[in-house]
Amino acid sequence: MERQVNLTTDQLRRLANFLQKSCGIFLDDKKLTRFQRKIETIVHEYESGDFNRFYHRLRFAGDKELVQALINAVTINETYFWREHEQFRILVEEILPSMVDQNRLRHIRILVLPCASGEEVYSIMLAILDKKGLLERLNIELIGVDIDTDMIKMAKRACYSQRSVSKLPKHLVDSYFTKDKGSYCFDKELVSLVQFFQVNIFEENLKSRLGEFDIIFSRNMLIYFNKEDKRRSLERFHSLLKSGGYLFLGHADAGMLDRSMFEPYVSGFQVYRRN
Numbered sequence: 128m129e130r131q132v133n134l135t136t137d138q139l140r141r142l143a144n145f146l147q148k149s150c151g152i153f154l155d156d157k158k159l160t161r162f163q164r165k166i167e168t169i170v171h172e173y174e175s176g177d178f179n180r181f182y183h184r185l186r187f188a189g190d191k192e193l194v195q196a197l198i199n200a201v202t203i204n205e206t207y208f209w210r211e212h213e214q215f216r217i218l219v220e221e222i223l224p225s226m227v228d229q230n231r232l233r234h235i236r237i238l239v240l241p242c243a244s245g246e247e248v249y250s251i252m253l254a255i256l257d258k259k260g261l262l263e264r265l266n267i268e269l270i271g272v273d274i275d276t277d278m279i280k281m282a283k284r285a286c287y288s289q290r291s292v293s294k295l296p297k298h299l300v301d302s303y304f305t306k307d308k309g310s311y312c313f314d315k316e317l318v319s320l321v322q323f324f325q326v327n328i329f330e331e332n333l334k335s336r337l338g339e340f341d342i343i344f345s346r347n348m349l350i351y352f353n354k355e356d357k358r359r360s361l362e363r364f365h366s367l368l369k370s371g372g373y374l375f376l377g378h379a380d381a382g383m384l385d386r387s388m389f390e391p392y393v394s395g396f397q398v399y400r401r402n
């Protein structure tokens with residue numbers, strides 16, 4: 128759609144301030160310039176370019192649809208299959224086997240927050256499927272959540288570009304994907320085993336909504352937060368994890384982890400254990 132509005136730096140900063148407070152997304156001037164066109168298109172679509180009306184609707188009327196449109200426009204959703212895959216090896220060769228109970232089929236809950244378009248969740252599933260004997264001994268529940276509703280739709284659709292699957296071992300692509308007009312679509316039956324929904328890590332009642340987990344993957348989101356929001360996020364992971372549960376972070380997310388909350392499990396791989 129044609130853009131018919133030019134926002135000033137001050138107006139863009141007011142929107143950035145709102146986003147930072149509501150969902151931790153931190154937009155400095157450089158990122159604001161990068162997303163300016165998208166933001167202006169939304170202001171045009173929702174309030175014909177009238178910034179004051181748009182801002183009022185966002186800030187004071189709490190218009191959820193508009194807030195979501197703005198969030199979806201400015202999230203950075205870069206992801207792909209088998210990203211930082213050494214962690215999946217640690218998961219299936221060390222952590223999950225250590226959770227096996229000889230007397231009963233143990234239920235293990237794994238949360239991927241944020242899951243973006245789903246590649247990380249399905250990579251975890253593929254790593255588990257590829258490790259013989261694991262699925263028979265554990266009842267694994269996989270949940271993927273992200274603040275961006277467009278990403279959640281893509282995760283449920285589960286069809287990906289060649290670039291997205293390019294790091295996956297070939298035997299996994301051959302066994303679990305079908306090619307459809309240039310897209311690689313993940314096995315539908317396996318897709319139906321995962322639950323995906325929209326979540327803001329800073330929303331109230333997160334724990335009553337999601338429950339407790341044995342394992343949380345949170346890779347490449349904290350890197351976009353400021354120090355305070357990173358700390359708040361880590362507190363949330365601590366409260367969502369069962370005692371002794373595992374936290375996987377991205378290589379750029381670690382740092383400032385509070386040792387009273389998390390201990391390194393394998394150094395160098397950003398895998399931590401909740402105290």
Ligand SMILES: C[S@@+](CC[C@H](N)C(=O)[O-])C[C@H]1O[C@@H](n2cnc3c(N)ncnc32)[C@H](O)[C@@H]1O
Pocket residue numbers: 150151152202203204205206207210240241242243244247272273274275278326327328329345346347348377
């Ligand atoms: C770069 S992607 C990382 C995806 C995947 N975990 C990976 O490492 O490949 C970052 C994701 O964080 C999500 N995100 C940003 N702020 C969030 C928040 N407050 N709550 C939940 N998800 C958020 C974005 O929508 C985006 O999809």
